[in-house]
Amino acid sequence: MGPPIRVDRSRLAGVLATAAVVVVLDQITKLIALNRLVLGVPVIVVDGFLALTLVMNPGLAFGLLAGIPAGWRWVVGLLSLVALVVLLRVALRILPSGGWREQAAIGLIFGGAVGNLIDRTRFGAVVDFVDLYVRDWHWPAFNVADSAITVGVAALALVVMLERSPSAGT
Numbered sequence: 001m002g003p004p005i006r007v008d009r010s011r012l013a014g015v016l017a018t019a020a021v022v023v024v025l026d027q028i029t030k031l032i033a034l035n036r037l038v039l040g041v042p043v044i045v046v047d048g049f050l051a052l053t054l055v056m057n058p059g060l061a062f063g064l065l066a067g068i069p070a071g072w073r074w075v076v077g078l079l080s081l082v083a084l085v086v087l088l089r090v091a092l093r094i095l096p097s098g099g100w101r102e103q104a105a106i107g108l109i110f111g112g113a114v115g116n117l118i119d120r121t122r123f124g125a126v127v128d129f130v131d132l133y134v135r136d137w138h139w140p141a142f143n144v145a146d147s148a149i150t151v152g153v154a155a156l157a158l159v160v161m162l163e164r165s166p167s168a169g170t
Contacts (some may be wrong), residue, residue, distance in 0.1 A: 015091065018107025019114060024116035024142040027103055033143075035127040044129060050132055055141040056125040080120060084113045091107075102161050108152030115145035 035041060037054035044051050091106045098106075119126040128141035 011098065014100065014103035014124075015110065016108040018073060018104055019111035022108060022111025022145065022148045023115045023118070026148070027118065029144050030115075030119065030127040030129070033127060038127060045055070050130075050133065052129050053131040053141060055128040055131075056123065057128045057141065058125040080113070080117055084117065086112075101155065105152045105156035105159065108148040109156070110152075112145035112147070112149035112152065115148075 033052065033054055037052055039054050039056065042051035042053040087106075088107055091110065094102050094106065116126045126143070126144070126145075128143050128144060130147075131141050132139040
């Protein structure tokens with residue numbers, strides 16, 4: 001198992017501050033969506049590209065496993081919780097040597113995961129409302145938490161790739 005991992009409090013504070021901002025923004029935008037939008041009725045923002053459409057997503061990211069029977073939805077919640085625990089373990093490995101980029105990325109991912117977990121606990125589904133589309137092709141609806149997770153994962157992957165690339169040390 002190895003020696004315990006020690007994380008500098010200032011690094012942890014950066015992650016938690018970023019995560020807190022994501023959770024607050026996510027929950028505020030979802031509250032507005034729940035109060036102002038009608039389930040499944042799009043409000044066009046940019047014709048042919050962007051609408052606000054309230055969707056309750058019982059599945060995982062991008063609607064994966066959304067079609068499973070209601071009695072099995074606890075599996076989705078459990079998978080979400082497992083992903084959060086895995087993220088925490090990854091964060092504890094990266095943070096001791098990571099800089100502000102790693103802190104920000106982990107904070108975005110953690111904040112997004114917590115924001116969506118709050119929805120699962122409250123509603124049994126995640127509140128999604130951003131609908132990007134071109135003609136009849138729609139990207140799965142998403143929210144601030146999903147965006148934070150996506151940006152955080154991409155940023156973390158970029159940092160890891162740049163640190164490991166042969167030209168990174170030159």
